[in-house]
Amino acid sequence: MSPRPLDYHVQLHTLLISAEVHCLLILKLVGMLILIHVTAACPLDCYCFTNTGLVQCHFLSLQEIPREIPHWVQNLSIIGSHIAVLRTAAFVSNRTHLVNLTSLILSNNSIQTIEALAFHGLPSLTTLDLSYNLLSSIANDTFLGQTQLQVLKLNHALQKPAPEQLFNSQWIMNLRSLRILEMASNALQLFPSVVLALEDLQVLNIGNNSLQVVDAETISALSNKSKLWVYLSPNPLVCDCQIATMLYWLRNTSQVLDAQSLTCNAPVNLNGTHVTKLNTEDLKCQHKDLKTASYVFLGIVLALIGVIFLMVLYLNRRGMKKWVNNFREACRDQMEGYHYRYEQDSDPRRSNISTGI
Known part of the structure; x- marks a missing residue:
């Protein structure tokens, strides 16, 4: 005896519901796995x-x-x-x-x-x-x-x-x-x-x-x-x-x-x-410039004075040499005089004579 059409449709509906439930369970499982993977990362x-x-x-x-x-x-x-x-x-x-x-x-x-x-x-x-x-x-x-x-x-x-x-x-x-x-x-x-x-x-x-x-x-x-x-x-x-x-x-x-x-x-x-x-x-740029210029001018003047002084020395080198020699001789005579006086003062016999003893 073949099954009635009504029983066939009931079985098919039950099978579809069961498949849908399984699909939902699989999707939830996949979602949980993805969440676990993300959390673990x-x-x-x-x-x-x-x-x-x-x-x-x-x-x-x-x-x-x-x-x-x-x-x-x-x-x-x-x-x-x-x-x-x-x-x-x-x-x-x-x-x-x-x-x-x-x-x-x-x-x-x-x-x-x-x-x-x-x-x-x-x-x-x-x-x-x-x-x-x-x-x-x-x-x-x-x-x-x-x-x-x-x-x-x-x-x-x-x-x-x-x-x-x-x-x-x-x-x-x-x-x-x-x-x-x-x-x-x-x-x-x-x-x-x-x-x-x-x-x-x-x-x-x-x-x-x-x-x-x-x-x-x-x-x-x-x-x-x-x-x-x-x-x-x-x-x-x-x-x-x-x-x-x-x-x-x-x-x-x-x-x-x-x-x-x-x-x-x-x-x-x-x-x-x-x-x-x-x-x-x-x-105050102008004041600063003037101050700088003053220093530069002063430096130039001092440099010129130094050059003139050296030129004078060079042109009068012979006279300067003679003057140096004379000054050296005068210093030597002066030192000899001091040396003679020192010897006179350091001789005890001369000291006694000078004191009348």
Whole structure:
């Protein structure tokens, strides 16, 4: 007896429900496996947020870059550790490159040395923050291949003294796409003019350093880069005659975005005065020029007197020789007289005669 059509449809419906349940169970299992894999990929004691692509490793006393950074990371923040050396390919683990990483924060990690190709394997990196470190050595090929890097922050990052030695054209010229460079609070005494070779640079922040003046050559180079905006305040500017060219530049350019905030640190009578409000008379250039000219004139007069004196001696060399000989003879006669008197005084017999004993 063949089964009735109703029983056949019931069995088919039951089979479909069972298959659907099994599919849901498989999907849940796959989801759990994916979640377990993602969780396991997060470095120990770090926080990983898959929905935003953020990985945070803060104040963990790390001595090197963690090796378990997930490949999906877009924003990586490692702060407050003790990574003295940032080694070559520091972010490559098991030949895996962090191709999605665009923002990297490595501030306050006591980094002293950055080796060549330290950021190898980060082809999409656009923003790098190395602020608040102790950099004393940056390899020439540190940024080789970082064609997408647009923002570099080095605020309070260079070890003192003489941070100017770190600025050389070797590693800076590899930053071809850089648009924003921050170097505040590094005790720079000279304007880092080497960075002006970066053609795409749009914003340069060198405030809170030790600049006393921006020299005329640097001002000329800055004037040729009309699309570059500069932040200079604060700096201990010396408002004397040497700042005259800088004063003219500040009054006739819009490149310095904080020009109105610049103040004089010296001399004492101009301390705290806004640079853009200075008058030419305040710089006392004319007085300084006259003083310099006076010293030069005095030196010339003394030199002429010396030359004339030597000429007189040369022209009267025979008479001078005779005078020297006469003076020598007179001195000899005088010394002989003193010697005779000494002998007379030292002879006891002559002393007794002279006393009448």
